[in-house]
Amino acid sequence: MPKLKNHSGAKKRFKVSGKKKKNGAPKVIAGAANRRHGTSNRPRDMIRQSRGTFVMFKTDGENVIKNYLPNL
Secondary structure, three states, X not given: OOOOOOXXXXXXXXXXXXXXXXXXXXXXXXXXXXXXXXXXXXXXXXXXXXXXXXXXXXXXXXXXXXXOOOOO
């Protein structure tokens, strides 16, 4: 059986905080979308509001951990 490996793109984009608890998975922290390129064409409000990071919804975070970051 081959080893499970983390997705190298996901390692750069997501951070897993905390340890696995009894009731659910740890929180997944992600950066805002639409900040990679083409920001000169976007409204200033959109660029300002997409600063920093946010905590993903529980089910989305579970999917990221299950599919892309199994060893974290």
